[in-house]
Amino acid sequence: MNKDIQKTVCGVTILYNPEKVVVENIDSYVKQVDYLFIIDNSDFASDFVKSYYMSNNKVEYIFNNGNLGIAVALNIGAHKALEMGFQYLLTMDQDSKAPLNLVSSCVSIFEGSNNVGLVTPIHGNKYGTHIKPVVSKTEKVTMAMTSGNLISLDAYKKVGGFDEDFFLDYVDIEYCFKLHLHHYDLIRINDLVLDHNEADLTEISIFKKKVHPHNHKPFRWYYKTRNMFLLRKKYKNIFPELFSIEFNSYLRMIARLILFEKYKIRKIKMILLGWWDYLNNKKGKKF
Numbered sequence: 333m334n335k336d337i338q339k340t341v342c343g344v345t346i347l348y349n350p351e352k353v354v355v356e357n358i359d360s361y362v363k364q365v366d367y368l369f370i371i372d373n374s375d376f377a378s379d380f381v382k383s384y385y386m387s388n389n390k391v392e393y394i395f396n397n398g399n400l401g402i403a404v405a406l407n408i409g410a411h412k413a414l415e416m417g418f419q420y421l422l423t424m425d426q427d428s429k430a431p432l433n434l435v436s437s438c439v440s441i442f443e444g445s446n447n448v449g450l451v452t453p454i455h456g457n458k459y460g461t462h463i464k465p466v467v468s469k470t471e472k473v474t475m476a477m478t479s480g481n482l483i484s485l486d487a488y489k490k491v492g493g494f495d496e497d498f499f500l501d502y503v504d505i506e507y508c509f510k511l512h513l514h515h516y517d518l519i520r521i522n523d524l525v526l527d528h529n530e531a532d533l534t535e536i537s538i539f540k541k542k543v544h545p546h547n548h549k550p551f552r553w554y555y556k557t558r559n560m561f562l563l564r565k566k567y568k569n570i571f572p573e574l575f576s577i578e579f580n581s582y583l584r585m586i587a588r589l590i591l592f593e594k595y596k597i598r599k600i601k602m603i604l605l606g607w608w609d610y611l612n613n614k615k616g617k618k619f
């Protein structure tokens with residue numbers, strides 16, 4: 333690592349069996365951060381990514397020798413960023429492409445307030461479900477998806493980082509609950525759009541209304557269900573209204589699964605298994 337680099341914004345990108353387009357996505361923000369950790373949870377090392385950035389002294393590739401989960405990978409990046417003295421951490425998924433002003437716009441929000449724990453963009457997709465009239469440039473929000481967030485590393489230390497019991501789904505939502513618990517603000521920039529290309533998202537027209545099933549793989553429903561009930565156990569009594577919003581969103585996803593998605597039986601079995609493992613206090617990695 334170059335000891336002379338500026339230490340304001342560190343990035344962390346999580347990989348899992350990525351396609352070649354991932355380097356194009358990373359290139360959209362690698363110059364916006366002062367240093368970038370690429371944390372690879374893939375089954376095998378993504379050598380094409382490692383070799384592509386080998387000559388860049390601002391990029392460090394770390395292979396985890398298997399899938400340790402999103403929470404572990406994020407914590408690895410955050411801990412290393414803290415050790416290096418960074419103030420903020422940009423968290424990115426492999427399927428996201430950043431606008432040119434992502435980092436500078438987010439940093440400007442932090443510079444204007446002492447109580448912000450996280451700044452997030454609008455998450456766009458190919459179907460334009462994110463397109464809404466911009467009433468105000470920024471607003472406080474209750475929750476934020478992982479990708480494209482700039483988080484305060486000081487807040488990260490105070491709230492205790494990402495919960496590794498969750499492994500996969502709702503890691504971001506659990507972190508947002510912790511920010512609320514410690515009275516931090518979550519700010520969204522409404523004219524800042526991150527291109528978040530969810531590969532399995534589809535669009536169906538029903539009675540002139542557009543519906544967007546996520547088509548998650550069956551195993552994801554195990555983590556969604558188990559972790560939703562873990563969220564319920566941790567936060568329902570503390571934040572009943574916020575939890576109700578998330579739980580209702582989960583129920584709507586199940587409704588779309590039943591009405592529009594393939595492999596319903598497999599997915600419902602995963603839902604039941606996730607609920608069963610929650611009852612038996614099983615956490616962390618299952619698949």
